[in-house]
Amino acid sequence: MNNYGIDIWADDNFIIEDGVVKINYASKPSLIEMVKEIREQDYKGPLLFRFPHLIQKQIDKLFNLYNNAIDEYNYKGKFNAVFPLKVNQLPNFIHPLIKCGEKYNYGLEAGSKAELFLAMTYNKYGSPITVNGFKDKEMIHLAFIAKKMGHDITVIIEGLNELETILEVEKETNLPTPSIGIRVRLFNSGSGAWAKSGGIDAKFGLSSTEILEAFEMLEENNLSDMLTMIHFHIGSAMNTIKPLKNALKEAGHIYAELKNLGATKLNAINIGGGLAVEYSQFQRTLQYSLQEFANDVIFTLKNIAKQKGVEEPNIFTESGRFISASSTVLITPVLELFTAEFDEEHLRLKEINPPLIEELRDLYNDINSKTALEYMHDSIDHLDSLLKLFDLGYIDLEDRSNAEILTNLIIKKAIWFLEVDDYDELKRIDNKIQEKYLVNFSIFQSLPDFWGIKQEFPIMPITHLNKNPTRSASLWDITCDSDGEIGFDPNKPLFLHDLDLKKEEYYLGFFHVGAYQDILGMRHNLFSHPTEINVIFENNEVKLENILESQKIIDILEDIDYDTKQIKEVLKKNLDNNTYKILKKYLHDNSYLKTTWS
Ligand code: PLP
Incomplete structure (x- = not known):
């Protein structure tokens, strides 16, 4: 049976039991139970389930990995971590995250003024805040204010101009100066899709000459004691460990050189993010273990410190990705199977049909397990010919419809005959027999990284898992954009079930969507963020909390600066009261499809 690679990507967070996907925690509820509970409360459309216990699991794992390595190597430094807000700033994610991290003094990283406001408001006192990204005077001033509020805040400079601004604010205000970090522009770049975050051409960081200048500037202004941190980030989703080791050596030596130059309060190296997540359903792509990663960091830095005294x-x-990706799952209904209308009862056969239609009929009646593949290919050829005949005016619309129905019926029958436990036979089959599944979501809103960079995500049905999926599947979203499609890829084939949606529901789960997707998602066609639900476990039982419904159409329009009062007035003008009432109700719905199985 197809398990959709759950043993590769799910880290035991989800399991398949009794044909459904279950959460492998506490009372092990199934995803479909939760979907039903929410839908009974009339929330339709795509649902975004967040699992705080999985955030906790990742934070525990991160701290345990490093603390194990620290113990093993008798390392004297301490391990600290911050969550980069850019990866997911939404309140339903951030509030549980902060709670989960309390016992470790887990902090926040801010990369913009808005994120810094969030950190200043919600970060626990005593937990660190780091500030990255390009900063203007106002942002640096904010960091001084955060320091005055009592936050343990480090401003990491991306260029000398930022240091100059820090010196200005220090002189102009009598606020306490935050700790200062220097982002170094390393010669060694990263691996993976975001490798350009590191390397000599990287967008961020100071060259060695600039680092020396920065230190001199600090000394001249009696602020060298504020320099506490060296920072680098060589890229997100590192799939190999070697670039990290090289970067660590480089950064470690810069740290040690600065210490020996007199940076007495310099005490930390910030290695950025980059821990990868297994997104593949087909083969393991991560080439290191997490413990190996942590051990390498500790071992390398220990050696450099020893060498340089x-x-x-x-x-x-x-x-960020490592902490948040697994914590969110998008579940959404399939609305339609493209070939659903091709059933026998729609045939309009005549007393005398064109010869190729008669042949299709014979193929359909005579097909068996031995002839399945051959007849299927014949039928596809016949359909091609019949479509050409239609274009030339030799057959009519009824003939064309019969040809389409018969060919699709033959394909279905052939697949049924060919149904085998391994899908090799199906994989070989022509692209033309894919089934298109119309799914109630927007790829642009919910899987922007698929649209933008073809990032893979684990996708699977959450029910029917005790039956063989027999259709090679392409997924269509509901936007009016042909890019809103996850096409069938024979190298990474997605197989789904053949079903009659009038008789049964079918939901797809898109996993690992907790990192970046929530906030990068865009409102193409004005589809907004899906309805969110936090899944909490209390006394072994599951509770669905903080339900935040997808935005109403009227609010979406207001968000893009329409005068909603005017919209209502214009719509009302030529309508009677009752019709306007209905229209108003629609205006207060969210924009996802709602009827029947949606
Ligand atoms: N830190 C910095 C400076 C970053 O630029 C990023 C992401 O680009 C991260 C941390 C988070 O990286 P990841 O999500 O791969 O852990």
Whole structure:
């Protein structure tokens, strides 16, 4: 039976039991139970389930990995971590995250003024805040204010101009100066899709000459004691460990050189994010174990500190994807199977049909397990010919419809005959026999990284898992955009079930969508963020909390600066009261499809 690679990507968070996907935690509820409970409350359309216990699992894992390595190597530095807000700033994610991280003093990283406001408001006192990204004077001023509020905040400079601004604000205000970090532009770049975050051409960071200048500027202004951190980030989703080792050596030596130059309060190396997540359903792509990763960090930094005779630095990480990706699952109904209308009862056969139609009829009646493949290919050829005949005016619309129905019926029958436990036979079959599944979501809103960079995500049905999926599947979203499709890829084939949606529901789960997707998602066609639900476990029982419905159409329009009062007035003008009431109700719905199985 197809398990959709759950043993590869799911890290035991989800399991298949009794033909459905279950959460492998506490009372092990199935995803479909939760979907039904929410839909009974009349929330239709795509649903975004968040699992705080999985955030906790990842935070525990991160701290345990490093603390194990620290114990093993008798390392003197301390491990600290912050969550980079850019990866997911939404309240239904951030509030549980902060709670989960309390016992470790897990902090936040901000990369913009808005994110810094969030960090200043919600970060627990005593947990670190780091500030990255390009900063203007106002942003640096904000960091000084955060320091005055009592936050343990480090401003990581991306260029000398930012240091100059820090010096200005320090002189102009009598606010306390935050700690200062220097992002270094490493010669060694990363691996994976975001490797350009590192390397000598990287967008961020100071060259060695600039680092020396920065230190001199700090000394001249009696602020060298504020320099506490060296920072680098060589890219997200590192799939190999070697670039990290190289970067660590480089950053470790810069740290040690600065210490030996007199940076007495410099005490930390921040290695950025980059811990990868297994997104593949087909084969393992991660080429290192997480413990190996942590051990390498500790071992390398220990050696450099020993070689250069300096204290072992504290370590900071800013892993985002690793902490958040697994915590969110999008579940949404299939609305339609493209070939659903091709059933026998729609045939309009005549007393005398064109010869190729008669042949299709014979193929359909005579097909068996031995002839399945051959007849299927014949039928596809016949359909091609019949479509050409239609274009030339030799057959009519009824003939064309009969040809389409018969060919699709033959394909279905052939697949049924060919149904085998391994899908090799099906995989070989022509692209033309894919089934198109219309799914109630927007790829642009919910899987922007698929649209933008063809990022893979685990996709599977959450029920029917005790039956063989027999259709090679392409997924269509509901946007009016032909890019809103996850096409069938024979190298990474998605097989789904053949079903009659008038008789049964079918939901697809898109996993690992907790990192970046929520916030990168765009409102193409004005589809907004899906309805969110937090799944909490209390005394072994599951509770669905903080339900946040997808935005109403009227609110979406207001968000893009329409005058909604005017919209209502114009719509009302030529309508009687009752019709307008109905229209108003629609205006207060969300924009996903709602009827029947949606
Ligand atoms: N830190 C910095 C400076 C980043 O730019 C990023 C992401 O681009 C991260 C941390 C988070 O990386 P990841 O989500 O791969 O852990």
